[in-house]
Amino acid sequence: MSQKRRSKGPGPSQGEDGAAEEDHALTQTTSQVQRNLERLSPVQVDQKVSELVQFLLVKDQKKIPIKRTDILKNVIKDYKNVYSEIINRAGRTLKQVFGLQLVEIDTKHHIYILVSNLPRLEGENLKQDDSTAKLGLLTIILSVIFMKGNSVKESAVWEMLRRLRVDPGEKHDVFGDVRKLVTEEFVRQKYLEYNRIPHTDPPEFEFQWGARAAKETSKMQILHFIAKIQSKDPKVWTTQYNEAAAEMAAVGGPDPGTSGDAAGASQGARRRNH
Amino acid sequence: MSQAAGGGDSQQGRGPDSARTRRQSFPSNGAVQRRPEGGRSAADGEDEEAEEEQAGESSAGATDGDRTDRRMLRHQYRQLIDRVQQNREDMLSSKSNSLTEALQEANKLFSGVSQAREAALDAQFLVLASNLGKEKANELHSEMTVFDSPAFAEDLLTFMGLNRLEGEENDSDDDGITGGFLPNNAWHTLGAEAERYFRRAPSYHYMLGSFNADPPVPRQRIERQKRNAGAEEKRAMPAQLKKMEESHQEATEKEVERILGLLQTYFREDPNAPISLFDFVIDPNSFARTVENIFHVSFIIRDGFARIKLDQDRLPIIEPSHEEEGRQNDQSAQVRNQAIISLSHQDWKDIVETFEITEPMIPPPAVRQQNGS
Numbered sequence: 001m002s003q004k005r006r007s008k009g010p011g012p013s014q015g016e017d018g019a020a021e022e023d024h025a026l027t028q029t030t031s032q033v034q035r036n037l038e039r040l041s042p043v044q045v046d047q048k049v050s051e052l053v054q055f056l057l058v059k060d061q062k063k064i065p066i067k068r069t070d071i072l073k074n075v076i077k078d079y080k081n082v083y084s085e086i087i088n089r090a091g092r093t094l095k096q097v098f099g100l101q102l103v104e105i106d107t108k109h110h111i112y113i114l115v116s117n118l119p120r121l122e123g124e125n126l127k128q129d130d131s132t133a134k135l136g137l138l139t140i141i142l143s144v145i146f147m148k149g150n151s152v153k154e155s156a157v158w159e160m161l162r163r164l165r166v167d168p169g170e171k172h173d174v175f176g177d178v179r180k181l182v183t184e185e186f187v188r189q190k191y192l193e194y195n196r197i198p199h200t201d202p203p204e205f206e207f208q209w210g211a212r213a214a215k216e217t218s219k220m221q222i223l224h225f226i227a228k229i230q231s232k233d234p235k236v237w238t239t240q241y242n243e244a245a246a247e248m249a250a251v252g253g254p255d256p257g258t259s260g261d262a263a264g265a266s267q268g269a270r271r272r273n274h
Numbered sequence: 275m276s277q278a279a280g281g282g283d284s285q286q287g288r289g290p291d292s293a294r295t296r297r298q299s300f301p302s303n304g305a306v307q308r309r310p311e312g313g314r315s316a317a318d319g320e321d322e323e324a325e326e327e328q329a330g331e332s333s334a335g336a337t338d339g340d341r342t343d344r345r346m347l348r349h350q351y352r353q354l355i356d357r358v359q360q361n362r363e364d365m366l367s368s369k370s371n372s373l374t375e376a377l378q379e380a381n382k383l384f385s386g387v388s389q390a391r392e393a394a395l396d397a398q399f400l401v402l403a404s405n406l407g408k409e410k411a412n413e414l415h416s417e418m419t420v421f422d423s424p425a426f427a428e429d430l431l432t433f434m435g436l437n438r439l440e441g442e443e444n445d446s447d448d449d450g451i452t453g454g455f456l457p458n459n460a461w462h463t464l465g466a467e468a469e470r471y472f473r474r475a476p477s478y479h480y481m482l483g484s485f486n487a488d489p490p491v492p493r494q495r496i497e498r499q500k501r502n503a504g505a506e507e508k509r510a511m512p513a514q515l516k517k518m519e520e521s522h523q524e525a526t527e528k529e530v531e532r533i534l535g536l537l538q539t540y541f542r543e544d545p546n547a548p549i550s551l552f553d554f555v556i557d558p559n560s561f562a563r564t565v566e567n568i569f570h571v572s573f574i575i576r577d578g579f580a581r582i583k584l585d586q587d588r589l590p591i592i593e594p595s596h597e598e599e600g601r602q603n604d605q606s607a608q609v610r611n612q613a614i615i616s617l618s619h620q621d622w623k624d625i626v627e628t629f630e631i632t633e634p635m636i637p638p639p640a641v642r643q644q645n646g647s
Contacts, residue, residue, distance in 0.1 A: 061478060139468035
């Protein structure tokens with residue numbers, strides 16, 4: 001049943017067909033796009049860019065990745081011949097005005113997410129809602145997955161959560177249906193991958209990091225989170241530290257800014273809640 | 275097997291010793307380890323005798339050579355086990371391959387094993403080797419910290435502000451789950467901390483709120499289903515009705531033709547005897563059939579294939595028109611007459627009695643047709 005659940009939405013074959021078709025229609029050289037652009041009024045194109053920016057922002061509210069198919073159908077419509085220009089400009093606007101980055105997490109099916117480009121503000125009045133609490137739960141699951149070798153059995157996750165008084169079989173005050181949240185919502189948002197372990201009968205499932213998790217955070221960040229909670233130096237977990245450092249070097253990402261002032265900042269975070 | 279298990283136990287007992295004490299205690303360990311072996315060899319002797327007696331009984335073909343080979347094999351196994359036990363430190367060193375080499379040697383020996391006694395020695399060696407392997411692995415881990423998820427969970431609870439002193443009693447007997455009071459905002463506290471490790475885009479909301487971007491799905495779905503069902507019914511209905519009309523019309527036409535055919539046959543059989551209309555249409559068994567017959571005959575008359583006249587007794591008779599005459603008179607020349615015949619149930623009874631009609635001249639159509647109409 002859970003497998004079926006996971007294959008919700010358009011079937012992969014259908015999606016691929018559509019993507020292939022679109023790819024064909026959208027393969028445009030820069031010069032072609034420029035030529036097409038000359039035939040349209042700049043005002044109209046600007047209008048499309050604004051519509052796309054708004055569309056992406058509203059779509060991101062649910063944190064469900066945005067498909068190019070949906071963008072084309074709902075926003076671009078007759079402007080397909082200048083699609084690449086519109087999406088580039090929208091990306092620029094999001095970056096310059098909102099401090100967000102438009103990331104294509106799946107280059108085959110063309111799926112986008114928004115990621116913050118700015119360092120996080122520390123403050124007393126930051127908005128907190130249930131999504132904040134959910135992120136805490138998610139971070140714990142990501143931590144367990146990473147520390148246990150990047151893939152962890154479903155049962156190990158439930159055991160961990162049960163220790164934290166979150167029982168997947170019971171309705172939780174904050175999270176509601178926890179099983180659904182973890183195996184459906186987080187999966188749909190691409191924070192987690194939830195797959196059947198091959199050749200298991202009865203079927204067993206395992207969790208891995210999803211594409212969004214890899215973009216929004218990193219192994220090094222998660223390691224620092226764990227180190228902070230356990231009041232240890234992240235380097236004590238040698239294997240994981242080396243793995244995280246290797247990933248960081250490969251991505252060429254900046255050193256996590258939070259590691260230096262973690263202690264002071266967390267005091268702020270605690271004070272906020274008392 | 276019990277010997278092998280005993281060996282395992284004694285090693286497990288030794289497990290917690292630190293490397294230093296182990297080295298000191300090693301000779302004594304070796305002695306302990308070997309003592310049961312010495313004790314065992316006495317038992318072994320008995321076993322051996324018993325076994326060999328059995329072998330002698332069952333297969334006289336057991337040769338001396340076989341026995342020597344097996345004794346040799348056992349000797350090699352015991353040597354190997356002794357060597358491994360006496361070189362523990364070397365085996366445990368992460369730099370040496372001695373343990374692997376010993377395992378490979380045992381593997382070679384095992385290819386010669388054919389009976390349970392040698393296999394038991396092999397198992398004994400395996401227990402020893404795996405215990406060494408476990409110790410080796412533990413030493414490796416002492417260089418770094420292993421991720422300990424229960425400890426992580428405890429630290430998380432502490433971070434979330436768990437008050438271990440007050441709160442609900444822990445009625446669940448699950449050990450490992452600590453009791454205590456977890457504040458309501460516990461998960462928000464943790465979430466706020468977690469957010470600092472994410473580059474999550476703040477979600478975009480209107481200051482005065484906005485309506486949900488998702489359409490009210492369930493209601494819409496119900497409406498759509500209803501509409502679909504309605505459309506299907508509408509689509510189905512006319513098709514069905516059309517079909518019914520068609521078949522009805524067809525049935526009427528067929529019936530008219532059948533009756534005309536009957537009329538012509540009667541007339542051909544006896545052209546001089548006029549056919550009484552009453553005799554022709556009245557069905558003495560059924561008033562309804564009679565009415566139907568009159569209805570069908572009226573078509574024949576209208577189309578000019580037959581005509582109704584009065585005979586000398588001023589009783590109505592029916593006769594088919596001559597072919598050409600019928601065609602020519604049809605519609606063009608003949609004046610159309612309309613007449614209404616009234617026939618009550620009583621009339622029908624009277625007619626049947628008066629004219630002594632016992633059998634219908636028009637037999638009822640086949641059952642199939644009756645069902646169809």
